[in-house]
Amino acid sequence: MALTVVGSIAFDAVKTPFGERERMLGGAAVHFSLAASFFTEVRPVGPVGDDFGDEHIGLLESRGILTEDIERVEGGQSFFWRGHYDFDLNVAHTDDTQLGVFGEFEPKLSDAAKAADTLFLANIQPDLQRQVRAQCGAGFSGLDSMNLWIEIAKDSLLAAVGEVDCLVVNDAEIRMLTGESNLARAARAVMDMGPRAVVAKRGEYGAALFTSEPGTDTGDGGTFFALPGFPLEDVRDPTGAGDSFAGGFFGYLDGTGGDLDEANLRRAMGYGTVLASFNVEEFGTERVARLGREEIDERFEALRRMTQFEGLPARRD
Ligand code: AMP
Numbered sequence: 371m372a373l374t375v376v377g378s379i380a381f382d383a384v385k386t387p388f389g390e391r392e393r394m395l396g397g398a399a400v401h402f403s404l405a406a407s408f409f410t411e412v413r414p415v416g417p418v419g420d421d422f423g424d425e426h427i428g429l430l431e432s433r434g435i436l437t438e439d440i441e442r443v444e445g446g447q448s449f450f451w452r453g454h455y456d457f458d459l460n461v462a463h464t465d466d467t468q469l470g471v472f473g474e475f476e477p478k479l480s481d482a483a484k485a486a487d488t489l490f491l492a493n494i495q496p497d498l499q500r501q502v503r504a505q506c507g508a509g510f511s512g513l514d515s516m517n518l519w520i521e522i523a524k525d526s527l528l529a530a531v532g533e534v535d536c537l538v539v540n541d542a543e544i545r546m547l548t549g550e551s552n553l554a555r556a557a558r559a560v561m562d563m564g565p566r567a568v569v570a571k572r573g574e575y576g577a578a579l580f581t582s583e584p585g586t587d588t589g590d591g592g593t594f595f596a597l598p599g600f601p602l603e604d605v606r607d608p609t610g611a612g613d614s615f616a617g618g619f620f621g622y623l624d625g626t627g628g629d630l631d632e633a634n635l636r637r638a639m640g641y642g643t644v645l646a647s648f649n650v651e652e653f654g655t656e657r658v659a660r661l662g663r664e665e666i667d668e669r670f671e672a673l674r675r676m677t678q679f680e681g682l683p684a685r686r687d
Contacts, residue, residue: 373624374483375399376415376502377492380449388606394654395426398492401610404658405617405645407433409625413483415439417471419446439483446471459608460573479505488624496527503533512536512620520546532564538616541570571612574599579639595636600647607653611646618645644669
């Protein structure tokens, strides 16, 4: 199986209460690809400027990521994001966004990228997401976005949402996109637009999965599942947590043959949670870049133990 992802490939300047970095490798497609690389063959699509050095390509390749669809634009500048977090690490404050080479980007996917089984449209201008969707025949597709695009490109974002199978966004963004304050109703409104699954990311509180598959859990013909964030005492930089979650989630689904039954979706939620938790322990890609599969599986088992519920007797007496 193989996975194609389009999204920002960037440099980030980030300040949190626990430190700062002036220029580090980042971008939604980068965080996504690193997380997914533990499970499957992943191919990021997008442009970079000539400020994007061989060492950055080398880091991606050291994780087995296929980099042929990363296009280097001579004389161009890579996407740049500057942001900070105050005491509440769940809220990112954007100070500067420079699209750079993404401003003129016209995606042309290689044959291998077009042939991927799974496609993820990570956060970027929604028209670009749609252009990539139109070129890729993937049987399963997902999409992430952010408040900026809901504010300035809502119509094209709604069109893009209607063309994918699974929406993965922050809970506040689902509410903003649908105008529904209740999350379950908001997820239902998204599924009425086309997707058959919605993942609501909730920062340190974890993530919730809604599907429109027949199920008995919610009583309205769909299923529901949620996991907490993995409890950590040291969180330094939440940048890329959502993308790492999505990379773990879609990477695991693709790597297990695209099996979308409820049990596999729940396991994928677990791997997404685990990859996001490693990501936030250090700045940018620092922690995930030196992560090993064994550490991932160990944390996955710990998460399974701490969320065990069904195996308990229903009553105490
Ligand atoms: P996350 O913390 O998972 O929401 O993602 C943060 C990443 O998204 C950073 O590495 C940024 O480079 C990237 N990013 C920030 N703003 C944008 C934007 N407007 N479009 C695309 N990517 C962005």
